[in-house]
Amino acid sequence: MNSPGDTTTTRLAQSRAESAATRAEASPATLSAESPLPPLRPLSVAPMMEWTDRDFRFFLRQISRHSFLYTEMVTSAAILNGDRDLLLQFSRVEKPLALQLGGDNPADLARCARIARDYGYDEINLNVGCPSDRVQNGNFGACLMAQPELVAECVAAMQSAVPDLPVTVKHRIGIDRDAQGRALDRYEDLQRFVATVAAAGCRRFSVHSRIAVLGGLSPKQNRDIPPLRYEDVFQLKRDFPALRIEINGGIRDLDTAQDMLDKTDGVMIGRAAYETPWIFARADADFYFADGQPRNDRQSPARDSQNVPATGGPTRRAVLTAMIPYLEERLGQGRKQHQVLRHMMGLFAGRPGARAFRRMISEREYPEQDPEKTIHALTELIAPEILDESPQPST
Numbered sequence: 001m002n003s004p005g006d007t008t009t010t011r012l013a014q015s016r017a018e019s020a021a022t023r024a025e026a027s028p029a030t031l032s033a034e035s036p037l038p039p040l041r042p043l044s045v046a047p048m049m050e051w052t053d054r055d056f057r058f059f060l061r062q063i064s065r066h067s068f069l070y071t072e073m074v075t076s077a078a079i080l081n082g083d084r085d086l087l088l089q090f091s092r093v094e095k096p097l098a099l100q101l102g103g104d105n106p107a108d109l110a111r112c113a114r115i116a117r118d119y120g121y122d123e124i125n126l127n128v129g130c131p132s133d134r135v136q137n138g139n140f141g142a143c144l145m146a147q148p149e150l151v152a153e154c155v156a157a158m159q160s161a162v163p164d165l166p167v168t169v170k171h172r173i174g175i176d177r178d179a180q181g182r183a184l185d186r187y188e189d190l191q192r193f194v195a196t197v198a199a200a201g202c203r204r205f206s207v208h209s210r211i212a213v214l215g216g217l218s219p220k221q222n223r224d225i226p227p228l229r230y231e232d233v234f235q236l237k238r239d240f241p242a243l244r245i246e247i248n249g250g251i252r253d254l255d256t257a258q259d260m261l262d263k264t265d266g267v268m269i270g271r272a273a274y275e276t277p278w279i280f281a282r283a284d285a286d287f288y289f290a291d292g293q294p295r296n297d298r299q300s301p302a303r304d305s306q307n308v309p310a311t312g313g314p315t316r317r318a319v320l321t322a323m324i325p326y327l328e329e330r331l332g333q334g335r336k337q338h339q340v341l342r343h344m345m346g347l348f349a350g351r352p353g354a355r356a357f358r359r360m361i362s363e364r365e366y367p368e369q370d371p372e373k374t375i376h377a378l379t380e381l382i383a384p385e386i387l388d389e390s391p392q393p394s395t
C-alpha cells in the first residue's frame with residue numbers, strides 16, 4: 001500500500017532500520033535499555049474481530065477493572081475513510097485500552113495513531129498476526145513477519161507521531177512461507193523479527209505462540225492447527241530481558257496464566273475470555289494491587305499487603321445489574337439490546353442455568369425496549385446462590 005512517491009523515504013528509512021537491526025542483533029540482551037518501557041500489563045484480553053467491540057469490553061470491565069483490553073483490529077483505511085466515531089469511540093470505563101491497527105503504510109498508520117491518541121486510547125498496537133486472505137491481499141497482518149524492516153518503519157512512524165504513547169506489536173512466532181515460498185518458522189527468524197522491530201522503538205511484543213499458515217488454512221483453523229510453541233516465547237524473554245514479552249495462545253484459565261508470569265511479563269487470553277468471561281472475576285485480586293498496580297512488578301515487588309484485596313471481584317448479579325443503565329444508554333444511541341447481550345452468553349458457562357440463559361439471549365425472548373425487565377428475566381433463570389457466588393479463589 002506504499003505509494004510510489006514514498007519509495008525514496010521508504011528506502012532510506014529501511015536502510016536505517018536495517019543498520020539498527022544489525023546493531024541490535026549483535027547484542028539483543030542490551031536492547032532498548034535507553035528508552036522507557038510501556039507499563040507492565042500482566043493480564044490482557046486479546047483483540048478479537050466482532051467479539052471485543054465496545055459492548056463486550058464494557059461488560060468485561062464489570063468483571064475485571066484492571067485487565068488490559070484491546071479493540072478489534074481496525075484498518076488504517078477504515079479510520080482514514082470511514083465513520084471514525086463509530087469505529088473509535090468508547091466509554092471511559094473501558095480504559096486501560098489499546099487500539100489495534102491493521103495496515104502497512106507508515107504515514108497512514110502514523111496519522112491513525114495521532115487520531116487514536118485524541119480519542120483517548122492508552123496504547124497503539126499493530127497487527128502482525130492475522131492470516132486471512134483479505135488481510136494478506138492488503139499486505140498486512142501475519143505476512144508482515146516476512147518484512148521486519150517495514151514493520152520497523154511503521155513502528156518508528158507511529159512512535160514519532162505519538163511519543164507519549166506505547167506503540168506495540170502483536171505477532172506470531174513465524175509464518176509457513178514468505179512471498180518467495182520460503183518458510184520463516186525457526187526461532188532465529190522470530191529473534192531477527194523482534195530485534196529489528198525493537199530497534200525501531202517497540203518495547204512490548206504480544207506473541208501468539210504458533211506460526212501462521214498463510215496458504216490453505218482459514219483464520220479459525222490457524223488458531224488451532226499449528227502446534228503451540230511456548231518455549232519459543234520463553235526463549236524470547238530470556239534473549240530480550242529488556243523488552244516486555246507477552247505470551248498468547250491456548251491459555252484458558254488464570255492459574256495457567258499466573259504460572260506463565262514466571263517466564264514472561266504478561267499473558268494475553270483470547271477465546272477463553274469471551275467464552276468463559278467469569279474466569280476474569282479473580283483477575284484483579286490475583287494480578288493487581290487495589291490501586292491497579294501489577295503484582296508482578298519486579299522493580300517494586302514489596303508492597304503493603306493492605307493494598308491487596310483479600311477477597312475481590314464482583315458477583316454475577318452485580319455484573320448483570322450494572323448492565324441495565326448501559327443497555328439503556330446504548331438503546332438511546334440506536335443499538336439493539338441483542339448487540340450487547342450476545343457478548344454475555346458465556347457468563348454462566350459450566351453452571352446450572354447456563355443453557356437457558358444462552359437460549360433466552362440467542363432467541364431474543366425478552367422485551368426489546370426494557371433493559372430492566374430483560375435483566376430481571378435473565379436473572380430469574382439462575383439460582384440465587386449462583387448469582388451471588390463470589391469468584392473462586394485461585395488454587
Ligand SMILES: Cc1cc2nc3c(=O)[nH]c(=O)nc-3n(C[C@H](O)[C@H](O)[C@H](O)COP(=O)(O)O)c2cc1C
Binds near residue numbers: 072073128130223251
Ligand atoms: C473471533 C476471533 C477474532 C480475532 N480477531 C483478531 C484480531 O482482530 N486481531 C488479532 O491480532 N488477533 C485476532 N484474533 C486472535 C486472538 O487475538 C488470539 O491471538 C488467538 O485467539 C489465540 O489466543 P487464544 O488461544 O487465547 O484464543 C482473533 C481470534 C478470534 C477467536
